Structure formats: C-alpha cells, structure tokens
Amino acid sequence: MKDISIQELSEDIRAAITELKKRPEIEEVGVVTRVGDGVAWIYGLTQCGYSEMIQITATDGTSVTAFAFNLGEDEIGAVVLGDDTLIKAGASAKLTGKVLEVPVGPELVGRVVDPMGRPLDGKGPIKASRTSRIEQNAPGVLSRKSVHEPMMTGLTAIDAMVPIGRGQRELIIGDRQTGKTAIAVDTMINQYRQNTGVINIYVAIGQKLSKVARMIERLKREGVMEQTIVVATSAADPASLQYLAPYAATAMGEYFRDNKQHALIIYDDLTKHAAAYRQMSLLLRRPPGREAYPGDVFYLHSRLLERSAKLSDDLGAGSLTALPIIETQAGDISAYIPTNVISITDGQIFMETNLFYQGIRPAISVGLSVSRVGSSAQTKAVKSVAKSLRIELAQFRELAAFSQFSTDLDTETRHRIERGQRLTELLKQPQYSPYSVWQMYATLLAATNGCFDAVPLDKVKSSEANLLRDLKHDHGTEMEHINTGAEPDEKVQKMIVDIANKIAVSYKPEEAKVEK
Amino acid sequence: MKVPRHILAQTIAERTLHISDSALLAREIAAYLLTERRTAELESILRDVMQYRASQGILEAELVSAYDVDQHVIEEVRQLLRRAYPKAKTVHISPRTDASVIGGLRVDMANEQLDMTLAAKLSTLKRLTAIDKE
Ligand SMILES: Nc1ncnc2c1ncn2[C@@H]1O[C@H](COP(=O)(O)OP(=O)(O)OP(=O)(O)O)[C@@H](O)[C@H]1O
Ligand SMILES: [Mg+2]
Numbered sequence: 180m181k182d183i184s185i186q187e188l189s190e191d192i193r194a195a196i197t198e199l200k201k202r203p204e205i206e207e208v209g210v211v212t213r214v215g216d217g218v219a220w221i222y223g224l225t226q227c228g229y230s231e232m233i234q235i236t237a238t239d240g241t242s243v244t245a246f247a248f249n250l251g252e253d254e255i256g257a258v259v260l261g262d263d264t265l266i267k268a269g270a271s272a273k274l275t276g277k278v279l280e281v282p283v284g285p286e287l288v289g290r291v292v293d294p295m296g297r298p299l300d301g302k303g304p305i306k307a308s309r310t311s312r313i314e315q316n317a318p319g320v321l322s323r324k325s326v327h328e329p330m331m332t333g334l335t336a337i338d339a340m341v342p343i344g345r346g347q348r349e350l351i352i353g354d355r356q357t358g359k360t361a362i363a364v365d366t367m368i369n370q371y372r373q374n375t376g377v378i379n380i381y382v383a384i385g386q387k388l389s390k391v392a393r394m395i396e397r398l399k400r401e402g403v404m405e406q407t408i409v410v411a412t413s414a415a416d417p418a419s420l421q422y423l424a425p426y427a428a429t430a431m432g433e434y435f436r437d438n439k440q441h442a443l444i445i446y447d448d449l450t451k452h453a454a455a456y457r458q459m460s461l462l463l464r465r466p467p468g469r470e471a472y473p474g475d476v477f478y479l480h481s482r483l484l485e486r487s488a489k490l491s492d493d494l495g496a497g498s499l500t501a502l503p504i505i506e507t508q509a510g511d512i513s514a515y516i517p518t519n520v521i522s523i524t525d526g527q528i529f530m531e532t533n534l535f536y537q538g539i540r541p542a543i544s545v546g547l548s549v550s551r552v553g554s555s556a557q558t559k560a561v562k563s564v565a566k567s568l569r570i571e572l573a574q575f576r577e578l579a580a581f582s583q584f585s586t587d588l589d590t591e592t593r594h595r596i597e598r599g600q601r602l603t604e605l606l607k608q609p610q611y612s613p614y615s616v617w618q619m620y621a622t623l624l625a626a627t628n629g630c631f632d633a634v635p636l637d638k639v640k641s642s643e644a645n646l647l648r649d650l651k652h653d654h655g656t657e658m659e660h661i662n663t664g665a666e667p668d669e670k671v672q673k674m675i676v677d678i679a680n681k682i683a684v685s686y687k688p689e690e691a692k693v694e695k
Numbered sequence: 696m697k698v699p700r701h702i703l704a705q706t707i708a709e710r711t712l713h714i715s716d717s718a719l720l721a722r723e724i725a726a727y728l729l730t731e732r733r734t735a736e737l738e739s740i741l742r743d744v745m746q747y748r749a750s751q752g753i754l755e756a757e758l759v760s761a762y763d764v765d766q767h768v769i770e771e772v773r774q775l776l777r778r779a780y781p782k783a784k785t786v787h788i789s790p791r792t793d794a795s796v797i798g799g800l801r802v803d804m805a806n807e808q809l810d811m812t813l814a815a816k817l818s819t820l821k822r823l824t825a826i827d828k829e
Contacts, residue, residue, distance in 0.1 A: 183711040183720070185745050185755050186789040191721030192728075192737060199729050207732065225697050226732040 237265035282307035317485035333369030333613020344556025346489025353530025369613035421455035439495035448504035558664035575599020617661035625679035704743030745805035752784035
C-alpha cells in the first residue's frame with residue numbers, strides 16, 4: 180500500500196512520543212573502558228553533550244563526577260573531578276543531562292572555596308540557595324554600557340597613568356616575583372579602605388598553598404576578607420580542577436554583576452590555567468599546536484574574559500571587573516599565551532624585573548603599560564594632574580638614557596632629569612598602603628608644580644609624608660571633598676602648593692646643591 | 696553507534712512504501728527515537744523521508760490557507776503539481792488552516808515552497824518600502 184502520508188505519520192509519531200515519555204525514563208548507561216591521569220574513557224553514552232556531567236560508579240559504591248571533554252565517534256573522553264583511583268575499568272557511567280553548576284550568592288562572601296563551591300576554610304557548609312552554571316554566555320552588545328566608573332587600585336602609578344574602570348579587563352603581566360599579586364591584593368584592600376562596596380573574588384590557580392594561606396591571613400588582618408571570596412586550587416590539585424577554577428569563580432562574580440552590584444575578579448594566574456588545559460588536552464590526545472597548546476587555547480581565555488562587563492542601565496548597571504595575571508619568561512610578552520591574553524584584554528600593566536631590583540616598586544613599566552578604556556573612568560581630580568605626569572616621565576626616560584654618557588648637561592636637561600627622578604621616587608609605594616584620591620592628587624599636584632625639585636632625592640618620600648600629614652590635619656574637609664573625585668578650585672590648589680613649598684624649604688636646599 | 700540520519704530516513708521511507716498501518720509504524724519510530732534520544736531530529740528525519748519518497752515518485756505537499764479550502768481547489772493544486780513534477784506518480788495533499796497567512800495559498804514540500812499568500816506579499820511590500828525610506 181502506498182497510502183501512508185508523512186503528515187499523518189508525523190502527527191502519529193508525536194502523539195506516540197508524548198505517550199511513551201510518560202512511562203519510566205529509559206536510561207542510557209556507558210562503560211568505562213580505561214582510566215588514568217584523571218581521564219576516563221567511556222564506551223556508549225552516544226547522547227552525551229560537550230561539557231556534560233557524567234556520574235561514574237566508583238569501586239566503593241559512591242559516584243565520582245566527570246565531565247565530557249572529548250566526544251569521539253565511538254568513545255568519550257571525560258575528565259574526572261576527584262579521585263580517579265576510585266574508578267576501575269568496567270564501571271558504569273550515567274549521563275546527568277546537566278553541565279557543571281556551582282553555588283552562588285552573598286552566602287559565599289568571606290569564604291574560601293574550591294572550584295566546586297565546597298568550603299575549604301572549615302567554617303561549615305555554605306548555605307547558598309542559588310546555583311549557576313560555570314559556563315555562561317557573555318552579555319551581548321546591547322546589554323552593555325561603556326566603562327565609566329573608576330575602579331581605584333590605590334596605587335598612584337596605576338590610577339594616574341593606567342586608570343582602570345569598572346567592567347574593564349586589565350592584564351597584569353610580568354616575570355615571576357615582580358609584584359604582580361601585590362598589585363591585585365592592594366586593589367582588594369583599597370576597595371575596603373575606600374568603602375566602595377565592591378566584592379573581591381580572588382582565584383588562585385595552581386599556586387603553592389602556603390602562599391595562598393599567607394595571603395588570606397593578610398586579607399583577614401586588613402579586614403578585607405569580609406567582602407572577598409577566595410576560590411583556591413593548589414599545584415597538587417588535578418588539572419581538571421585548576422581548569423575549572425576561573426569559570427566557577429566568574430559564575431560567582433556574575434551573580435553580583437547581574438544583581439546591580441560591582442565585583443572585582445582576579446585570576447592568579449592564567450599562565451598556569453593554560454598549562455592545566457594543555458595537560459588535559461594532551462592526556463586526551465588532542466592534536467598539539469604551537470607550544471604544545473591545543474588549537475582552541477585562544478577561546479579558553481576569550482570566553483572567560485568576555486564575561487567581565489559593565490551592564491546597561493536596563494540590566495541594573497552592575498559590573499564585573501577582571502584583573503587577569505600572566506607570568507612571562509624573561510619579559511617575553513610575544514610568547515603564545517601572553518599575546519593571546521593581551522589581545523583579549525583592554526590594556527595591560529607591565530611589571531619589569533629591572534625596576535623591581537632597582538627598588539622602584541610597584542615595578543610598573545610606564546612605557547609598556549596602557550589602559551585602553553579606563554581614561555573615561557578616571558576621577559576628575561586625578562586626571563587633572565596625571566596628564567603632565569605621563570609626559571614628564573616619558574621625557575625623563577629618554578633623557579636619562581642619553582645623559583648616562585655625558586657629564587656636562589645644560590640646565591634645562593638637568594632640570595628635566597631631576598623632576599623625573601623625583602616623580603619616580605614619589606610613585607614608589609610600599610605594599611598594603613593604598614592611597615585615597617586626595618593623597619594622590621596632592622602629591623602629584625605638588626610634584627608637577629616643582630615643589631619637590633629642590634628636595635634631596637632620599638628626602639622626597641618623607642617630605643611627601645609631611646605634606647599629606649599636614650593637609651589631613653589642617654584641611655580635612657577640603658581633602659574629603661577631593662575624595663569625591665571633583666577637581667578642587669584654584670584656592671585649594673594654591674593652598675596645597677604653598678604648604679608643599681614650605682615643607683620643601685625645611686629640607687635644606689643647600690644640601691641638595693652639594694649633592695649634585 | 697549512531698545511525699546516520701539519511702540511512703534512518705531511507706529505512707523509514709522504504710517501510711512507508713510497503714506497510715499500510717501508519718499508527719503501528721509511528722509507534723515503532725517514536726520508541727526508536729526515544730531510546731536513541733533523537734526526538735529532536737524528528738522534523739529533519741521526516742523531511743528526509745519526504746524527499747526520498749519524492750525521488751520514488753511520491754510527492755507530498757501541505758496546503759496552507761487561512762480558511763478551509765474545498766475539494767476543487769485541492770484538485771487544482773494537484774494538477775499544478777503534476778505539471779510541475781511530471782515524474783511524480785502519486786501526489787498527496789494535506790490541507791491545513793493557519794490564520795496568520797491572511798489570505799491566499801501556500802504549498803509546502805520537503806524542501807520547496809510555493810508561496811501565494813497575502814502575508815508573504817505584505818512582507819515583500821514592507822521590505823521594499825523600508826528600502827525606499829532610507
Ligand atoms: N610595592 C612593593 N613594595 C615592596 N615590596 C613589594 C612590593 N610589591 C611586592 N613586593 C614584594 O615582592 C615580592 C614578590 O611579590 P609578589 O608575590 O606580589 O610577586 P608575583 O609577581 O606575584 O610573584 P609570583 O610570580 O611568585 O606569583 C614579595 O615578597 C612582595 O612582598
Ligand atoms: Mg603571584
């Protein structure tokens with residue numbers, strides 16, 4: 180008979196499907212064929228989706244979670260989250276139909292958790308009522324707004340020359356032990372000191388646990404831990420956990436972004452993250468490319484960093500600011516991962532080993548650091564004094580390089596060099612002591628007006644301290660006003676310069692002349 | 696191993712040519728798709744089936760109109776399709792009403808369509824006038 184019509188057939192099939200669906204669920208079960216190095220190979224489960232969670236029955240009867248990473252034609256490569264020694268070949272595996280989720284919400288603030296949201300600080304379970312998928316789509320163009328509010332680090336060198344705005348992604352890049360983490364930590368502390376209400380999220384990827392513990396201790400001492408979430412993985416954790424950490428932490432940050440709040444997320448560091456991903460990929464036999472990273476390593480970080488954004492007013496105007504950290508080898512920023520991340524972010528703060536050992540700390544290279552969107556977020560007060568700062572430092576660097584070879588310099592050149600040396604001196608800042616807006620403003624105003632030019636180099640810092648102390652003591656209300664970000668009127672400006680000049684005189688200019 | 700869609704479609708199409716109990720076949724297919732978790736592919740599979748059947752000379756079309764059409768309109772469309780596809784041995788036409796087409800007729804086939812509805816004309820008009828405005 181040729182009289183079957185597909186239209187009718189289609190309706191019949193749909194009806195049958197709805198009817199059959201009411202019956203007990205048919206479950207698909209796969210079998211683990213081999214396991215090792217944190218990877219389980221599973222036969223079956225043909226319906227598995229990418230990054231879907233799989234429950235594998237362990238030898239002791241519990242179930243171990245894994246997530247699908249390689250979807251082959253006849254087997255699945257799944258990355259085990261947890262102890263892979265509990266899994267034996269022949270174990271059964273079931274699909275969950277879900278991708279990985281982590282608890283999110285205000286309950287996590289003040290806690291130290293692992294990438295699955297499990298507490299690591301021994302303060303008991305986390306009673307978060309919400310969960311969120313660790314992989315989320317980044318907000319689209321229409322959901323965003325351009326960056327316009329400041330995210331102050333409290334470090335004069337950064338806030339004046341490479342200002343960061345809320346919703347920006349600013350890379351901190353440099354060799355090992357150049358003070359990268361210190362910048363991130365100071366920024367977190369500054370959020371507390373300036374009472375910005377910004378929630379900090381610090382993601383430690385493959386770090387030494389002792390280092391992380393020391394940092395948490397410090398955050399507690401500074402009082403910042405109350406507004407901070409730490410997502411910690413150590414070098415001893417499986418690569419899979421290290422790989423998941425930044426995504427999970429971002430999901431936690433997105434909660435604040437999407438609820439009209441502001442959050443700051445620090446990925447320390449993405450070099451180790453890329454290495455963890457490379458390890459997983461090689462174990463799963465993905466074809467290696469440049470520097471043995473798999474071909475999609477760019478997407479690894481682009482999809483992560485795109486989730487940091489400033490949302491539009493319709494969506495509540497919340498923001499998520501990212502400070503990813505990258506470690507370079509011998510200052511080589513043209514290696515694979517550094518170039519990738521530089522191209523994804525909105526600017527970079529480049530840390531130089533040379534500067535660090537010369538005692539110029541934070542060791543920020545002014546010439547190589549940029550912020551591509553932050554200037555519209557800079558406070559008016561700081562902006563007004565920062566313009567000449569950048570130019571004067573640039574001129575100083577050029578002249579300093581030349582003047583190394585000549586002894587008799589004309590007065591103009593010598594003057595420039597001296598100004599530059601003093602500015603460099605003033606931009607030095609010890610750890611854990613972020614400046615507020617008025618402190619930056621007063622220092623830079625005095626310096627760019629030449630107040631400290633006659634002060635001997637080694638006295639510059641202490642005359643600055645005197646200036647700030649006097650200003651705070653005698654002119655507290657004016658300084659509070661500068662802290663709101665507004666540029667003060669000429670009367671206040673003159674007052675600051677006068678006080679600075681008076682202090683400078685007390686540092687005996689005769690001595691300075693002799694020193695020359 | 697997952698059976699490729701075209702093989703699945705071909706098998707179903709062959710069955711439809713030799714079986715007369717549409718309901719039984721429907722249940723079989725439904726059960727298969729459910730166990731294989733491929734219900735989402737139903738639409739594509741059926742289009743494949745229609746195309747395969749068309750290549751066997753069985754043309755199937757859906758006639759969409761805003762109001763019920765009478766038998767003689769259906770016959771007219773059948774003549775039209777026979778002329779357009781001289782190779783077709785059988786032509787199945789299933790009428791369906793859909794108010795959103797406003798007026799006129801639309802003939803849907805596996806991967807071809809003849810749109811003579813008012814809705815389509817209006818949207819063309821809208822598009823053209825929008826360009827003029829710029
Ligand atoms: N502004 C500063 N003033 C004085 N010392 C500093 C300053 N910033 C950092 N340091 C010191 O420099 C050392 C290295 O700093 P930090 O750990 O932040 O560097 P890092 O680049 O993150 O290092 P790693 O590559 O090991 O992660 C630390 O001992 C820190 O105390
Ligand atoms: Mg560090």
